[in-house]
Amino acid sequence: MPGDVRVLGACPLDCPDTCSWVVTVRDGEAVSMRGNPDHPYTRGALCVKVNRYLEHSRSADRILYPLRRVGPKGSGRFERISWDEALEEISVRLRGIVEEHGGQAIWPYLGTGSLGYLQGCEGVAGRRFWNMLGASRHWLNICSTAGNTGLRLTNGTPGGMDPENFALAGLILLWGTNTLTSGHHLWKFIQDARADGAYVVAVDPIRTRTADQADEHLAIRPGTDAALALGLLHVVLAEGAQDEEFLAAHTEGWEDFRAEILECPPERAARITGIPAEAIHRLGTRLAHTRPTAIRATMGIQRHAGGGTALRTIASIPAVTGDWRHPGGGVAYSTSGHVHLAVDTRDDLLPGPVRTLTMTRLGSELADPDSVKCLWVYAANPAGSTSDGNAVRAGLAREDLFTVVMEQFPTDTVDYADIVLPATMQTEHVDLHAGYGHLYLLWNEPATAPPGECLSTTETFRRLAAHLGMTEPSLFASDLELAEELLSSGHPSLEGVTLDRLRKEGWARMNYPTPFAPFAEGFPTGSGRMRFPPRGKAYVPPRSSLTDDGLVLITPAAHTFLNTTFGNNPELLRRAKDPVVLVNPADAAARGLTDGQRVRVRNAVGEFLADVEVSDRVAPGVVASPKGRWPKLSPGGANANAVVEERDADLGRGAVYHDNRVELIPCADPGTRQYPGGT
Template sequence: METTVKREVRGVCPMDCPDTCAWIVTVENDKPVRVRGDENHPYTRGALCAKMNNYAAHTQHPQRLLQPLLRVGPKGAGSFHPIAWDRALDIIAERFSQIIAEYGAEAIWPYYGCGSFGMLQGLAGAGRRLWNVLSTSQHVMTICTISGGVGTGYTLGDNRMGMDPETIRYAKLIILWGTNTLSSNHHLWRVVQTAKADGAHLVVIDPIKTRTAEQADEHISLIPGTDAALALGLLHVVVSLGAEDREFIERHTLGWEAFRDRILQWPPSRVAEETGVPEATIWQLGERLARTRPTAIRMLMGVQRHGGGGMAVRTIMCIPGVTGDWRHPGGGAAYDTRGFFKGNWGALHRDDLRRPGTRSLSMTRLGEGLLDVSDPPVKALFLYASNPLASAPAQGKIRAGLSRPDLFTVALDQFMTDTAQFADVILPCTSQLEHADLHNTYGHIYISWNEPAVPPPGQCLSASEVFRRLARRLGLKEACLYDSDEEMARQVLASGDSSLEGITLERLKRDGWVRLNVSDPFLPFSHDFPTPSGRLEFYSETMATRGLDPIAGYTPPYEAAQRNTELARKYPLALIAAAKHYQLNSIFANSPGHSKRQGSTKVLIHPVDAASRGITAGTPVRVFNDRGAFFAVAELTDGVRPGLLASTKGAWPSLERGSSTVNATVAERDSDMGGGAVFHDNRVECEAASDNVQ
């Protein structure tokens, strides 16, 4: 009889989620049998989300890639045969060397996404040293937080700082703005419930009546992209009541008089016209905001995925500067918390090894980069932690670019994604249960170590090991390219900052996670701000020098709020695509269990809009504009306003009717700040679908 050897291993979830849950992996005979939340972690508290509860099984999916593959058929056909690792690395090194010799290293685009947030295996650091030494094109992460982050930085002085979300438990008014907490940040819900039990009032501001909005005391639906106008209207009420915190404003802010003048230009009547929010609702919430301390505002990425997204987050971040909430435990606004981790990023990334002046390429302009960029053209694409054919805008352009016969593409992945099918070489990589990693987070102030729980299956290698081996194949001599995972982790932890004092790799390996050395409750901006002036900046001289409007305000979206224009008449419906409850971006789209729970792709449509188009509940529909089209099933609901459609992101085109998804309709266009994506700034039409589309 075989003896069962059972053990438990501490780790952390790597996914694109602010919760970054600490977990414990149960292993039996070197097989993961269960992943559960760490009961002792103050934020995780023993719970994982609906996406991750069955992660152990997902890592053992029968379609898991287990050996390197070489393409033998047309690009996109999915025809490959196995090859050895040595052969795969030789092919990549040879092609890279040829491309560098003929076009220069900038013809290579290392393209990575949000498949992992790790410092060693994910977007926070994986491969950075290799690409710096080679001086390839620089990949710019524009798909997620960047627009709102830049806006945050102009107001607070750091793109990745805000209130500590754990302190929301002290708030008396909570505004969840552009975030579906129960689906995308659900561990915060316990904090919100604690505050509500102590009398807090919960408001959700979202164009859609989400799961979270259904649980709120108040749901305010607005026209997509008009959030900053609503913020100005709320502040107009605060100022009209004389409820601004004049002491805080005088001591801790810059540019109040100019910002006050702008606020006074946005009375509730004007804001109601712009946002679609009733004037009485604006007055009601404005009065509540004026009299309630502390007020906490939590935003996530949805609020800034439009042409005015950076200014929207900047202006919302100004609200606690007017009300003085930054001085109170439970007061302030949160968008990203990664800036509180003061790691030695320079030692991890080694940007000093890069040749000055190398170009940058935006990940949300991949189609343009592959089809239009020249001097030099992109001749090689190295993809990891990303499935852009499912996740990036302009899906049709991306497919055309990936089909280029002269483009050499490498995909490092766990599965044969739609994007991987266009690769020339596919490399099988480890999952979070099979490699080491170090994580901070954008939703709380704990850092975590992920200890590998089981050996890699088949011939899978970690991303860090792939980059070490590739560097050796390329004959590169810089010693740091060959540092071990633990050496890199020690280097980033050794910053000398007081927030990391006593936080060593040995301590993290023993305990799994550690809270940063900051006060509890943590009030990061009760006295000063990391801006050039040391104050919260209603007026930003930095913005002025960059040719931007220096005063916080409202920048309309490109398309979503248009009315009575030629575009709005041709495409009368605005479209937004939110995160799925059972799927994380494009991850788990190929999981039968997740897909069954999530159901088919739907489009939420108001009954008035459906009736005028002859659409009934359950009708297959085609949603389209000049950029492309996708198919879905109509769900009639008053959870969206007339003139608005709502769908979800992350589907794989190959698994959808018509081999396209919502991103086929999304523009390859930059937001106002940081070059962020505009997924929620989209006008379309909707019609009943014909029966002959497969």
């Protein structure tokens, strides 16, 4: 079309904000992108990462054609082939694996590279196809599952308060969340609350950029959050500020939980958390007398041995204070529990029972050559983002493992693939999204044609099904037909939200009240009551607290990368500079380390290289190194996941990225770093 055309879309990435964006297209080329100023949550702003999305989509290292490996696994050496050649080779290998080993020898490894309901993990893209083959189930436990499981046990759903209602709060606790880096749109609503006198407290092991902007920062020991919650509630009880009416009408297990609270006075909580007892008393008193209190707790808080329990106990705070009855009160972890799209993966297509393989156990699973014969990776980069990176790469190097990777860029995982299939980016395909940090559905309309021979996830599986001779009609549903299915659940929250409306307007708020107090009249549990943690199970200590050896490592989100997405963007790499590890001055002095010195961050699992940044932003005994680096673009060829154990959290088999001890060893050979386009 002549002239400029505005195309409405949505960010697909693993962030609670799921922004609405506007792409301006001129003569078939996307020339600009901005946040949608009409969207009530996006409010016209994108993050520093997504602001470079169009540039990223045109990157010189974009994968545009199917590829076949011609060098050793891990070498990243490929030759271009046609789609027909790729589909034929894949079909032959899949048939052979199913015939010889059974469909369960195939592991479809889907990640959070896209949260789309058509192209990504929320709708479990490709599941119908994998069901036809009888492939293993994939448990996507890497991100939020411990917290989700804990909240379901407590509230019946991970869905909590509407983040927009933070504007109504009198006290805001930003608990284990760096809002200005990971979901900065919430900050506008926090500012609205502050304008009305709200007090903001950041509870975080690191003094983040968010903690800098808060009224108070409590530097908690990693993984001890439930103990702090109990200590604060002890003060609430001492003040007589518990909401007895709400407790009697809407909770169960209160007397046992009350006894547990009384066993954790602020002095005991202080010994566990490292926060001074006076600070716990002060915040507890403020909590007791400030209605409403809003708590923001996101995924980093539950990546340790007691992560699920931490969310259970934190979610108990607004039940004791009665904040769940007030708009602007409660806990916001994920709004995903309020999304009721009809995801039909057609499990009836399975030929029989199948096993479930756990995402964070990839390394150990691949170590057994009889377990997995085909690994199919999409919307994921496990060589850069999964626990025990060394074990993962050792498994990927197996010559008998047939590995297919659907990707946009030559990641570390791509280097180990047998076949690489070029994947579209968000501006090149349709998708349907729901944020896990707000209450809107969003439609993504393609702005441009795909470059080269890139295909969407849905189209790739349609073509592969046809090549394998499958005839099940549901495998060939168009993207618009799939979207209509998703919107057909009949849930009241979707009344009036049609595909036509979404395509015209770009987004729609689900039908929830404004303001929204989801549990004011009860909870979606069997009894209709909130369930407090059982006696003796309100605090599960992190594994790292069981020894004093070494330093506790946490791997927070980087400001310039989103997981490993954008990890190859030259400008964002330049801004990120070399990998660093933040070290408290006392710990640096005890080890004779100086600012800028390169060290090996090491434990029994592995090691990675980073430069010391001596800083009081971390407390003694804690070190921090941001995640998101591609191993092959890092000194030493490894990132922080090299030292993360393959261990489960207490609930949901969640990951433990913030529950590992390390030591820092001066590095005689600092190594080099290979940026895209040169050293």
